[in-house]
Amino acid sequence: MKLTITRSGFLSTVQDLGRVSLRQFGVSVGGALDLHALRVANLLVGNDENAAALEITSGLVRLQFDDQRIVAWCGGEYDVAVGSRQIPSGHSAYVGANEELSIAGPREGCRAWLAISGGIDVPVVLGSRSTDLRGSFGGFEGRALRDGDVISLGSNSACAKTLIDRLGQEKIAAWSISHDWSNPAQQEPMLRVVHGSDWGRFDDSLHNALTSETFLVSPDSDRMGARLEGPKLRRREACDLISEAVAPGTIQVPPDGKPIVLLGDCQTIGGYPKIAHVATVDLPVAAQLRAGDRVRFREVSLADAHRFLSERNGDLEQFRVGIKLQMR
Amino acid sequence: MEITPLGDSALIVRIRDQFQDAPEQTLDEVLAAMHQIERAQVPGIIELTPAYTTVAVYFDPIRVIDSGADPGGVVDWLTEKLKDALGDSRRRWRDKTDRRSIEIPVCCDTEFALDLEQIAHQARISPAEVLNLYCAGTYRVGCIGFTPGFPFLMGLPQKLATPRRGMPHKEVPAGSVAIGGQQTGIYPLRSPGGWNVIGRTPLRLFDPQNSPPTLLAVGDRIHFRSITRDEFERLKG
Numbered sequence: 001m002k003l004t005i006t007r008s009g010f011l012s013t014v015q016d017l018g019r020v021s022l023r024q025f026g027v028s029v030g031g032a033l034d035l036h037a038l039r040v041a042n043l044l045v046g047n048d049e050n051a052a053a054l055e056i057t058s059g060l061v062r063l064q065f066d067d068q069r070i071v072a073w074c075g076g077e078y079d080v081a082v083g084s085r086q087i088p089s090g091h092s093a094y095v096g097a098n099e100e101l102s103i104a105g106p107r108e109g110c111r112a113w114l115a116i117s118g119g120i121d122v123p124v125v126l127g128s129r130s131t132d133l134r135g136s137f138g139g140f141e142g143r144a145l146r147d148g149d150v151i152s153l154g155s156n157s158a159c160a161k162t163l164i165d166r167l168g169q170e171k172i173a174a175w176s177i178s179h180d181w182s183n184p185a186q187q188e189p190m191l192r193v194v195h196g197s198d199w200g201r202f203d204d205s206l207h208n209a210l211t212s213e214t215f216l217v218s219p220d221s222d223r224m225g226a227r228l229e230g231p232k233l234r235r236r237e238a239c240d241l242i243s244e245a246v247a248p249g250t251i252q253v254p255p256d257g258k259p260i261v262l263l264g265d266c267q268t269i270g271g272y273p274k275i276a277h278v279a280t281v282d283l284p285v286a287a288q289l290r291a292g293d294r295v296r297f298r299e300v301s302l303a304d305a306h307r308f309l310s311e312r313n314g315d316l317e318q319f320r321v322g323i324k325l326q327m328r
Numbered sequence: 329m330e331i332t333p334l335g336d337s338a339l340i341v342r343i344r345d346q347f348q349d350a351p352e353q354t355l356d357e358v359l360a361a362m363h364q365i366e367r368a369q370v371p372g373i374i375e376l377t378p379a380y381t382t383v384a385v386y387f388d389p390i391r392v393i394d395s396g397a398d399p400g401g402v403v404d405w406l407t408e409k410l411k412d413a414l415g416d417s418r419r420r421w422r423d424k425t426d427r428r429s430i431e432i433p434v435c436c437d438t439e440f441a442l443d444l445e446q447i448a449h450q451a452r453i454s455p456a457e458v459l460n461l462y463c464a465g466t467y468r469v470g471c472i473g474f475t476p477g478f479p480f481l482m483g484l485p486q487k488l489a490t491p492r493r494g495m496p497h498k499e500v501p502a503g504s505v506a507i508g509g510q511q512t513g514i515y516p517l518r519s520p521g522g523w524n525v526i527g528r529t530p531l532r533l534f535d536p537q538n539s540p541p542t543l544l545a546v547g548d549r550i551h552f553r554s555i556t557r558d559e560f561e562r563l564k565g
Binding site for chain 2: 249250268278310
């Protein structure tokens with residue numbers, strides 16, 4: 001019932017679907033930066049969708065379990081293997097006791113989520129097992145994982161036990177999900193955006209710059225936000241805005257004109273003008289932005305943003321039903 | 329009042345455009361609006377966050393659609409519900425809630441008061457006068473943010489307004505009470521910061537093991553009491 005981290009990689013944290021109802025106290029939502037990937041990976045190993053998993057951000061991660069587990073991962077283009085056995089993304093895979101699982105990359109994208117059957121059993125803090133790095137709470141001791149950490153796992157669910165029996169021989173399930181579902185990383189992605197509440201404070205040339213030019217992801221990006229270089233969205237006159245709420249996906253523009261796409265660990269309030277917001281359906285793509293990546297933006301209506309999200313949720317609903325049948 | 333989208337999963341209810349004209353009244357209206365929305369239990373709403381002139385309403389578009397909204401009309405559907413919840417503005421006044429009044433002990437020992445000299449210099453008064461003036465004031469929490477539990481307090485005596493430091497402190501200790509421009513606040517966690525530190529409180533402003541995790545909430549009334557180093561250590565326990 002334990003997970004041992006032999007190599008922790010560049011930044012690996014424990015994350016679930018995040019914290020709700022605490023933004024009024026300044027506590028970020030946090031959680032996996034790609035909630036869709038977390039849900040799918042958890043479903044593939046017979047977990048609740050909210051079970052805590054590993055979020056991996058580049059480097060080499062090596063780990064092992066002291067008992068049999070089913071794992072599945074989604075995210076950027078990583079090489080995941082047990083010995084010589086490659087585990088493709090979006091597949092349920094068997095890992096025996098004390099076998100070493102390695103995760104290396106990414107060749108493309110930025111982050112990956114590894115779900116382990118039974119889930120990672122760290123204490124629930126403020127309603128979530130997610131690591132809040134700025135506040136140093138939640139997750140495993142409120143911090144990123146280090147070499148040598150030993151972490152408790154939950155018990156395998158009945159579904160996971162069935163999978164363990166079935167996959168003990170073939171190791172990797174023959175069925176899987178489509179690649180664009182498990183790997184949202186794209187080369188030079190086009191993120192769909194809706195107008196921000198301060199759209200009108202930017203003039204047409206800046207609107208055009210946002211929606212027709214290419215931006216470069218800056219190295220000082222993190223779980224709070226992806227900072228962008230490239231065309232500067234510098235407004236003519238300064239404005240002193242009263243601080244108000246922001247959200248993951250908000251694109252805020254500080255006085256230097258360099259936009260920041262806020263991600264899950266972002267502050268709860270901000271005073272910079274908000275030119276646009278990445279549509280929720282595209283947050284998984286935003287979570288894959290890595291320093292040096294090129295990114296572009298395309299305007300969509302709010303109604304379309306909701307339709308896209310609703311469509312993807314319909315697909316997820318079908319997947320939930322399908323996976324139940326597979327695990328019977 | 330206006331209701332505008334904050335991306336595709338939140339709305340901002342803006343109660344007023346200006347804050348400084350009538351800060352107390354604005355904050356009361358914002359809090360009353362928040363409670364009215366809370367009570368209405370609109371399907372799909374996840375949480376609310378008040379700040380100065382606004383209430384942010386976070387929602388799950390999928391749950392709103394499941395509750396009967398057309399996927400192309402989620403915002404209209406929610407806006408209607410919010411307008412209903414907020415009702416006529418006269419009722420809002422009677423909802424004015426009794427806010428708590430909280431005393432924050434603050435120690436201005438030279439080891440803690442990193443920028444007291446600077447604040448005194450700016451105000452052209454002595455450090456002792458700065459403290460007297462600061463502790464005579466009544467403050468109110470306008471919003472919480474920046475880091476978990478960081479209260480932005482309004483009500484700083486004009487004379488004490490001090491511009492943010494040109495060079496931010498690399499590390500401001502937890503509990504530091506500080507002035508940034510017209511605002512004052514308390515750093516709940518050790519973090520970098522550009523505000524001018526006037527002293528330190530032994531109280532813990534953020535504790536993730538508590539529910540709610542913060543000592544203060546938006547709307548609370550605050551006053552500061554100057555304490556000695558001995559008292560600081562005793563309260564810190």
